[in-house]
Amino acid sequence: MGALIAASAALGGFLMAVGVMTHRRWRAGLRQVRPLLIYRVLEREGVSLAGCTDPGTLARAGRAVRACVMCQDRATCLAWLNGDKSVPLQQFCPNADVIGRLREHGRQPISPAAG
DSSP: OHHHHHHHHHHHHHHHHHHHHHHHHHHHHHHSOOOOTHHHHHHHTTOOOTTOOOHHHHHHHHHHHHHHHHOSOHHHHHHHHTTOOSSOHHHHOTTHHHHHHHHHHTTSOOOGGGO
C-alpha cells in the first residue's frame, strides 16, 4: 500500500511539472509578436472599415479577426501578401468570402443573408 501511495505521489508530481511547463509555453506564446495579417489583406483588397458603424458588419469583421488569429495558413498568406499569385486568396484564407463582400459593399452594411 505504501508503494502505491509513493507511486501516486510521484506521478502527481510529474503531472504537475508537465502542467507547469505547458502553462509556461502557452504564456510565452501569448507574448510573441505576431502581426495580424488581415489588416494587410484588407488593404491589398482595397477594403477599409474606417467610419463603419453598422454593428453587423463590425461583428463580421471581429469574427474575421479571430479567424485570422487562428489561421494555419500564415506562410501562404505572407507569400500572397508579398506578391505570390500561385495560390488565390479564396483557396487559403478563411476570410475570403467576408473580405469579398466587404469589398463589394464598401462601407454599406452587409445584409445578414450575406453572412
